[in-house]
Amino acid sequence: MEGKRTLKDSDEIKERYAEQIRAFSLWMKHSGYTEATQKEYLREVLSFLQSLEGSPIEEAGKIGVINFLVSKQKTAGESTRNRSLSAIRSFYSALIDFELATKNPALEVKKSKTEKNKKPVYLExxxxxxxxxxxxxxxxxxxxxxxxxxxxxxxxxxxxxxxxxxxxxxxxxxxxxxxxxxxxxxxxxxxxxxxxxxxxxxxxxxxxxxxxxxxxxxxxxxxxxxxxxxxxxxxxxxxxxxxxxxxxxxxxxxxxxxxxxxxxxxxxxxxxxxxxxxxxxxxxxxxxxxxxxxxxxxxxxxxxxxxxxxxxx
The missing domain is CATH 1.10.443.10 (Intergrase catalytic core)
Incomplete structure (x- = not known):
């Protein structure tokens, strides 16, 4: 039996998950996200989709989200991890709104406590x-x-x-x-x-x-x-x-x-x-x-x- 082909090319990923990506882009615009946030979140989600290796999004689950975040931790800090998690949470929220998914596994993953308790930088x-x-x-x-x-x-x-x-x-x-x-x-x-x-x-x-x-x-x-x-x-x-x-x-x-x-x-x-x-x-x-x-x-x-x-x- 032929094994599952890994999607490495960006165009292949966009083609495989075209409907979901289009729904997410539309959802962010409708929700009032800034252009900068839209680009950043879309980039994070494309990386997440690449980690799924062609599997259906519904099958990713909590373990799929954590696996992706752990892989990012090797080269990035806690703030980057939390940003990636926020992007994935928004992605699943969009899919649920458009009836392309039934649950948001990213909500089951906690944000980094280190980042959550970080003191804001401010001017007196x-x-x-x-x-x-x-x-x-x-x-x-x-x-x-x-x-x-x-x-x-x-x-x-x-x-x-x-x-x-x-x-x-x-x-x-x-x-x-x-x-x-x-x-x-x-x-x-x-x-x-x-x-x-x-x-x-x-x-x-x-x-x-x-x-x-x-x-x-x-x-x-x-x-x-x-x-x-x-x-x-x-x-x-x-x-x-x-x-x-x-x-x-x-x-x-x-x-x-x-x-x-x-x-x-x-x-x-x-x-x-x-x-x-x-x-x-x-x-x-x-x-x-x-x-x-x-x-x-x-x-x-x-x-x-x-x-x-x-x-x-």
């Missing part, structure tokens, strides 16, 4: 203020507004990218954010930021197309891409690091501005449930990660403990 409030001084260039006001939305409102880079003119409610002093899971979230704006966005709106470049509704427009007259926003942030952080040795070794990014916002809000004593809503988290456990970083508050709390030395002396 004074460092966040200092970083703004390093935003320069022809479109400085636009770029500052982008930083403010991520660092003082907690927006994801994809949410900044998707922000449209109609989402800015200047009279009400709020923005409507289209976030993960295709959920809308209204975020009240600090008065200073609301006024600044009005100013940026007045300076907004004329789009290439009259139908373009993007709030942030590139010099070519198109919606500012996620990559362009990340480039603006990276250039600013590079200049900031050169003059501030304390943050030189920090892996700063757009998402770290979001971390900074959550940390700042909790340090100010805001209710974690309110911060959860502002961040657009689906679970309060995710928001709770930012409570781990506030060591100064714990130190101050313990300093208030009064031990009666005369009673034990």
């Amino acid at each position: 409030e004074e460092e966040l203020v200092q970083s703004l001084e390093y935003i320069n260039g022809r479109y400085r006001n636009r770029n500052i507004a982008i930083f403010l939305l991520m660092g003082y409102c907690g927006l994801r880079v994809g949410e900044v990218h998707r922000l449209n003119l109609v989402n800015f409610k200047k009279t009400k002093g709020a923005i409507e954010v289209f976030g993960k899971g295709r959920k809308w979230n209204e975020i009240p704006l600090p008065n200073v930021l609301n006024d600044y966005l009005i100013k940026v709106l007045e300076e907004r470049l004329t789009p290439y197309s009259q139908k373009e509704d993007a709030f942030f427009v590139s010099q070519k007259g198109r919606r500012l891409s996620i990559r362009q926003i990340q480039k603006i942030a990276n250039q600013t952080f590079s200049a900031f690091k050169e003059k501030n040795p304390k943050v030189t070794d920090m892996n700063l990014s757009c998402h770290k501005l979001r971390h900074s916002f959550a940390t700042m809000m909790l340090k100010k004593g805001n209710d974690i449930r309110i911060v959860k809503e502002l961040m657009g988290h689906s679970s309060i456990e995710t928001t709770a990660l930012y409570t781990h970083v506030n060591d100064e508050q714990k130190k101050n709390a313990m300093a208030s403990v009064n031990i009666p030395m005369e009673a034990i002396g």
Whole structure:
């Protein structure tokens, strides 16, 4: 009897699992995943499908998922493993939605505890203020507004990218954010930021197309891409690091501005449930990660403990 032929070629894998891959791509677009996440998740899923060696997806099961993750651990860290697991979980969720699978074996596999308990990287409030001084260039006001939305409102880079003119409610002093899971979230704006966005709106470049509704427009007259926003942030952080040795070794990014916002809000004593809503988290456990970083508050709390030395002396 002829043995099962291993699928090694990418085209063969795409042909063998064409329906499932097409369903997953459509599902991610419909669910509001960013283009970057779609590409990354699809790449992970293609690697997973290659590990199945042509077997039906339904037969993979929990052991198939773990086998793939273990093979990746040899060359990658815990964060990469968890990203791969998230991609596979989403893949099976898509198949179930399209009635191409009946169960999600990836849900039975736990994420790495090391990554789950990892402290978020963030800037202190004074460092966040200092970083703004390093935003320069022809479109400085636009770029500052982008930083403010991520660092003082907690927006994801994809949410900044998707922000449209109609989402800015200047009279009400709020923005409507289209976030993960295709959920809308209204975020009240600090008065200073609301006024600044009005100013940026007045300076907004004329789009290439009259139908373009993007709030942030590139010099070519198109919606500012996620990559362009990340480039603006990276250039600013590079200049900031050169003059501030304390943050030189920090892996700063757009998402770290979001971390900074959550940390700042909790340090100010805001209710974690309110911060959860502002961040657009689906679970309060995710928001709770930012409570781990506030060591100064714990130190101050313990300093208030009064031990009666005369009673034990």
